[in-house]
Amino acid sequence: MTDLSTVLARADSNLSSSLERLFDLVRIPSISTDPAYKAECRRAAEWLVAALTELGFDASVRDTPGHPMVVAHHAAGRADAPHVLFYGHYDVQPVDPLELWESDPFDPKIKDLGNGRKVVTGRGTSDDKGQLLTFVEACRAYKEVHGALPVTITILFEGEEESGSPSLKPFLEANRDELKAEYALVCDTSMWDGETPAIAATLRGLVGEELTITAADRDLHSGLFGGAAANPIHILAEILAGLRDETGRVTLDGFYDGVEETPENIKASWATLGRDATSFLGEVGLSEPSGEKGRSVLELTWARPTCEVNGIWGGYTGEGFKTVIAAKASAKVSFRLVGTQDPASIRESFRAYVRSKLPADCRVDFHEHGASPAIQLAFDSPVLTKAKSALSEEWPKPAVVVGMGGSIPIVGDFQTYLGMDSLLVGYGLIDDRIHSPNEKYDLTSFHKGIRSWIRILDAL
Amino acid sequence: MTDLSTVLARADSNLSSSLERLFDLVRIPSISTDPAYKAECRRAAEWLVAALTELGFDASVRDTPGHPMVVAHHAAGRADAPHVLFYGHYDVQPVDPLELWESDPFDPKIKDLGNGRKVVTGRGTSDDKGQLLTFVEACRAYKEVHGALPVTITILFEGEEESGSPSLKPFLEANRDELKAEYALVCDTSMWDGETPAIAATLRGLVGEELTITAADRDLHSGLFGGAAANPIHILAEILAGLRDETGRVTLDGFYDGVEETPENIKASWATLGRDATSFLGEVGLSEPSGEKGRSVLELTWARPTCEVNGIWGGYTGEGFKTVIAAKASAKVSFRLVGTQDPASIRESFRAYVRSKLPADCRVDFHEHGASPAIQLAFDSPVLTKAKSALSEEWPKPAVVVGMGGSIPIVGDFQTYLGMDSLLVGYGLIDDRIHSPNEKYDLTSFHKGIRSWIRILDAL
Structure with missing residues (x-):
């Protein structure tokens, strides 16, 4: 038996006690958005500190103006091991409408779905208590077998993820040195499907702009002025229409600077996922991909600006x-960014383009609505490669590296405040009903999730 | 002394009694929109019937569901004389805010402006009591000198023009045979300036459309779907931007069918009016003509669709x-029409164009917002030519044939219900403050207005 298989076997034999711990944690109604549950949030934090301390972590509850953070540290057995930050959150969503729950949301049960699937029911089983415990239980099995961890680990558990994370940025900023690691492991996402694990490696960035075109100094009668006076809606329509060419490419100068083609092997793996235009767009009543021609919907939403x-x-x-011929017309425009596109340059290029299309006697006012760069782990980075192999060993189908079309604030915050990339791995399933009544977490997600982290930690 | 100069001299010597009659009519507070003045509206109608009867008209007050109409008939002295319908309105706007009036709005006075201009002050002096009386007093002078009128005249005075004319269409329809004439003379417009009379010969028509583009069956998250799902705002912007080409011409198939170039002599006369892009657009904070390139602002607003x-x-x-990527986007679009452009064809062409630009998986819904053809007296029609010469004889500067960018409902109604063109001649000035406190009518407008009608009647 190899070292790794010993640890995996330990996780298997631990499973029922691991589940008991999950039940214990789920029983604490740590609803962060409702002040009535303030003490319960702290209790969940304290429960985690106790569990981590038992595993040999230097763990503590850390106060914030809102619900506390849990921070824990554990050095690796070897001095040259990498250092990772693991992130999860112990707070949960409210449970109303309570009458729709088939059993008490804070009294978890194992339920047999009858199709070979067993699930743990209860609020937070999937989001995010079950998920974060997969990592803790992986550490436990490793520690129990080896007496040490293969990597140096800092843990950050947040208690305000479901209520807007008001304390997170200041906490990261204030504890930069303590929290900094080589990269972050974030366990708050889903599998591609029940057999295919997924690593989210790209998150698109965003530039938000609002523009108002002003033509005449008042609204005009279209009979008296129509045909002679500038109409700001026409000007705006022309500007917006001109932002994309007939192939769907964005026309702004320098827009594609920093955009790289997705590697062929990644595109090939996406092609196997069965999410084509028909299935993806069909769900919302559409059938034809818009945007850049000749690219798959996954490429368009994950890897293209x-x-x-x-x-x-x-x-x-x-x-x-x-x-009426209006005096003003306005629009809100956003750009999703990938690769190393620079939000500031894109904003500048957009504004220059708008000004270039503006008649000399009209005016434009811009209003900025945020900017964040894209986040992208290099597809060939060692951490991604290792995690992918490790996951592929564990599950029936090979792991897929996916993108996320939108942003996840924590990943941007880790990048901004700690200068750290994130590897997003999670074992949730699409039907977990997170945020809804009857939330559940598959026993397989929990069990193979623990085993997956063991493999990843071992590979790192 | 010619026949004409005798009649003009009679109008001059009648002027003080003509003014007294104007004062009498202005003293009747015939505010049509306020039910408290219902009896006063009837009194004004009766006053007019009495005045016309005195001149030998077969005149009567005609009841409607609202305020009454005045209808009067007078045959010409000669059997082969043309037959015209003269239109005006005896109702007036409310007078509030009363405290801004320098003198009682219903106690007219002659006021010397000190710059050689004398004006009659009071509500309705210009709009439209003073204007309609120029015609009645012209008839009086003619009748007094010749004992007969040079043309057969039907008069229609309305009492609801300032409150939306609810009874007008049904009245025209019900009295079609009685009211039908060769053409209408309408006295409710303005001079070009104090020295230059104007005849409005063209009124643009209108087609109103509303369209809603529907893409997905729900609003979408632009992170998850952006780049792959159709965005109805983009589609709408492209459709709207494509409605005009780079020369400002409307691109719809067949749009310019029925549009004729304005005769060079008319364009030349417009060029002398001093209303260029700088003066016209400068008043509203603009400087560059929009729309079709290479045409003056007067041509663009009077003679082009x-x-x-x-x-x-x-x-x-x-x-x-x-x-968000919205599920729907909407716009309201209007087309101003000239010449013989057909509203129904243009609506159809617009809809076909929109459908041709629509992705196959998107939908468009149209909503109709009215349609009226343009009204255009042929620039070389005899009545226009005669009226133009007659006016040019009377005033310091030659009469100008102008267009009106918007529609005037009465003109369309005469066209629709009586199949009759209208000649719009009026002696109001831009500074008459119609609808506002301190409305006035220049003594010159009244006096030379009477003389102008004498000349026009004589010429016809």
């Missing part, structure tokens, strides 16, 4: 008709 | 930012 108009308004928008 | 977006909305339009 976009320009989208998120809102537009101007002139008369009520019932009936008014023959 | 347009496409204007009057309103647009879609997606998130509130404070801040929401990364």
Whole structure:
């Protein structure tokens, strides 16, 4: 028996006690958004500190203006081992409407779905108590077998993830040196499907802009002025229409600087996932991919930058008709970024483009709505490669490296405050009903999740 | 002394009694929109019937569900004389805020402006009691000198023009045979300036459309779907931007069918009016003509068709930012028509164009917002030519044939219900403050207005 298989066997034999610990943690109703559960949140933090201390971590409850953080440290057995930060959150969503729950959300049960699947029911079983415990229990099995951990680990458990994380940024900033590691492991995402583990390696960035075009100094009668006076809605429509060319590419100068083609092997693995335009767009009543031509919907949403108009308004928008030429027209526009696209340059290029299309007697005002760069683990980075192999060993199908079209704040915060990439691995399933009544976590997710972390820690 | 100069001299010598009659009519507070003045409206109608009867008209007060109409008939002295319908309105706007009036709005006075201009003050002096009486007093002078009128005249005075004319269409329809004439003379417009009379010969028509583009069956998260799912705002922006080409011409198939070039002599006369892009657009904070290139602002607003977006909305339009791809986006679009452009064909062409630009998996819904053809007296029609010469004889500067960018409902109604063109001649000035406190009518407008009608009647 190899070292690794010994640890995995230990995780298997630990499973029922691991589940008991999960039940214990789920029984604490740590609803962060409801002040009535403030003490319960602290109790969950204390429970975690106790569990980590028992494993040999130097763990403590750390106060914030809101719910406390849990921070824990454990050095690796070898001095040259890497150092990772593991992140999860112990707070949960409210449970209303309570009458829709088939059993008490804070009295977890094992339920046999009858199709070979057993699940643990209860609020937080999947999001995120079950998930974070997969990592803790992996550490436990490792420690029990080897008396040491293969990597140096800092743990950060947050208690405000479900209520907007108000304390997170200040806490990261104030504890930068203590929390800094080589990279973060985040366990708050899903598998691709029940047999295929997923690592989210790319998160698109965002530039938000609002623009208002002003033409005349007042609303005009379209009979008296129509045909002679500039109409800001026309100007805006032309500007917006000109943002993409007939192939769907964004036309801004320098927009694709920093955008790299997705490696062929990654695209090939995405092609095996069965999510094509028909299945992806069919769910929302569409069938034809928009945007850049000749690319799959997964590539378009995970690996390509976009320009989208998120809102537009101007002139008369009520019932009936008014023959007005408006003085102003406005739009909100966002750009999703990938690779190393620079948000500031893109904002500048957008504004220069708008000004270049503006008649000399009209005006434009811009309003900034945030900017964040894309986050992208290099597809060939060692940590990604190792984690992918480790996961592929554990599950029936090989792990897939996926992208996420939107941003996950914690990943950006780790990047911003700690200068650290994140590896997002999670064992949730699409049907876990997180945030809804009857949340559950598959026993397989929990068990093979623990085994997966053991393999990943071993590989790192 | 010619026949004409005798009649003009009679109008001059009648002037003080003509003014007394104007004062009498202005003293009747015939505010049509306020039910408290219902009896006063009837009194004004009766006053007019008495005045016309005195001149030999067969005149009567005609009841409607609202305020009464005045209808009067007088045959010409010669059997082969043309037959015209003269239109005016005896109702007036409310007078509030009363405290801003320098003198009682219903106690007219002659006021010397000190710059050689004398004016009659009071509500309705210009709009439209003073204007309609120029015609009645012209008839009086003619009748007094010749014992007969040079043309057969039907008069229609309305009492609901300032309150939406609810009874007008049914009245025209019910009395079609009685009211039908060769053409209408309408006295409710302005001079070009104090020295230059104007005849409005063209009124643009209108087609109003509302369209809603629907893409997905719900609002989508722009992170998850951006780049792959159709965005109805983009589609709408492209459709609207494509409605005009780079020369400002409307791109719809067949749009310019029925549009004729304005005769060079008319364009030349417009060029002398001093209303260029700088003066016209400068008043509203603009300087560059929009729309078709290479045409003057007067041509653009009087003699060319347009496409204007009057309103647009879609997606998130509130404070801040929401990364949404909207399910729907809408716009209100209008086309101003000239010549013989057909509203129904243009609506159809617009809809076909929109459908041709629509992705196969998206939908468009149209909502109709009215249609009216343009009204255009042929620039070389005899009545226009005669009226123009007659006016040019009377005033310091030659009469100018102008267009009106918007529609005047009465003109369309005469066209629709009586199949009759209208000649719009009026002696109001831009500074008459109609609808506002301290409305006035220049003594010159009244006096030379009477003389102008004498000349026009004589010429016809």
